Amino acid sequence: MMESVEKQTKRPHVVIVGAGFGGLACAQALGKSEIDVTVIDRRNHNLFQPLLYQVATAALSPADISEPIRRTLGRYPNIKVVMGEVTTVDQSRRTVGLKDGVSIPYDRLVLATGSDYNYFGHEDWQKHAPGLKSIHEARQIRHSLLLAFEKAERSEDEAEKRRLLTSVIIGGGPTGVEMAGAISELGRFMIARDFRSLRPDQLQVLLIEAGPRILASFPESLSQYAVDYLTRIGVDIRLNTPVEDVTPDGVAVGGALIPASCMVWGAGVKASPAAAWLGVPPGPGGRLQVASDLSVEGKSEIYALGDTALSTGEDGKPLPALAQVAKQQGTFLGKALKVNLLRGEPVPTFRFHNRGNTAVIGRNAAVFDFGSWQLKGRLAWLLWAIVHVYLLVNFEKRLLVSIQWIWRYATRQRGARIIDENAVAVDRPAADGQISN
Incomplete structure (x- = not known):
């Protein structure tokens, strides 16, 4: 009899794996409810990935775009945060297993594990050309970039100077375009103002794209605008140019090696191993096929959000891997699960409201695609x-980033140009959760 009463009074338990845009929004929507929530992430902080390129190019410091998960969710007494790495999901027992052997039970499981860069079978390239998915990678790129300028200033070999001042960005999507523009503007300003032995014409920024155009997910007119602007600020764009190899000395394309000191990967993403945890065949990009209520096909107690989920819009096309998609899905699912678990009502159909796709190209230059109409130039840049300020996690971050952007716009100065003389090597990963200026 006692056991029966306990079962009736036991609070439902939702486990959320991943504290990115989707996972965090889902947790906040479940906050201060009669539902116990456990958020699991292998890092102790959430990260605003769209601005990581500004950390990599010394415009912002890591602390400006990240915040401890416990601080974000600490005001919700029903939410527990666990720093750990999920490795298994036992669906029959309804538990998730962590790398350290701990098992956590769930009534509903939300997988919001994000994505990682896809090196298309060449995983060894990652140590030479990091992507932009973590603070550690952004700091690697910043370290390589700034240190190369210092070495070039001291070098008396013209060829070595050019190698040191050559950066190669692989992939012409939004990340690649943003990095190419930021590196070119940063380099030319620093050379003109702060370095005495370097000339702007020695700087070379290459943007390499295997396809026929950059920003392929945008209308062709916006893609061409990006090409024109990047070319004007000195970026060398090479289309229909697949990468053949990435080495410590540079990037091989067309049978020839391009000597370079800084290489950045932005040529495609793949989903987390969530499909393998569930023992289901992954969809395109490794994503989990989900139903209209965001539940994984055939698994009504398990849901997937953001880059982990292959969700379709009203037009039948897959929703893009964008922050706005993950955030909308997380808020929707959190509210729906609250009603589902406490009142027994079914989870309704998720409907995505497109608020536009955007990419920044440089100072006073950005593109916005709203579907039926487009925007480019200074107005798009302001928008x-x-x-991006609005999407930051709290008022403090919004204020800090706004002040720094205004100061940077007025002075062109980059406030985070610090080289750590004890920085770890590019091929040696730093500890999870390490945040530094």
Whole structure:
């Protein structure tokens, strides 16, 4: 009899794996409810990935775009945060297993594990050309970039100077375009103002794309605008140019090696291993096929969000791997699960409201695609800045980033140009959760 009463009074338990845009939004929507929530992430902080390129190019410091998960969710007494790495999901027992052997039970499981860069079978390239998915990778890129300028200033070999001042960005999507523009503007300003033995014409920034155009997910007119602007600020764009190899000395394309000191990967993403945890065949990009209520096909107690989920819009096309998609899905699912678990009502159909796709190209230059109409130039750049400040996790971050952007715009100065003389090597990973200026 006692056991029966306990079962009736036991609070439902939702486990959320991943504290990115989707996972965090889902947890906040479940906050201060009669539902116990456990958020699991292998890092102790959430990260605003769209601005990682600004950390990599010394415009912002890591602390400006990240915050401890416990601080974000600490005001919700029903939410527990666990720093750990999920390795298994036992669906019959309804538990998730962590790398350290701990098992955590769930009534509903939400997988919001994000994505990682896809090196298309060449995983060894990652140590030479990091992507932009973590603070550690952004700091690697910043370290390589700034140190190369210092070495070039001292070098008396013209060829070595050019190698040191050559950066190669692989992939012409939004990340690649943003990095190419930021590196070119940073380099030319630093050379003109701060370095006495370097000339702007020695700087070379290459943007390499295997396809026929950059920003392929945008309308062709916006893609061409990006090409024109990047070319004007000195970026060398090479289309229909697949990468053959990435080495410590540079990038091989067309049978020839391009000597370079800084290489950045932005040529495609793949989902987390969530499909393998569930023993289901992954969809395109490794994503989990989900139903209209965001539940994994055939698994009504398990849901997937953001880059982990292959969800379709009202037009039948897959929703893009964007922050706005993950955030909308997380808020929707959190509210729906609250009603589902406490009142027994079914989870309704998720409907995505497109608020536009955007990419910044450089100072006073960005593109916005709203579907039925487009925006480019200074106005798009201002709108991009407003949207990204709004999406930051709290008022403090919004204020800090806004002040720094205003100061940077007025002075062109980059405030995070610090080289750590004890920085770890590019091929040696730093500890999870390490945040530094």
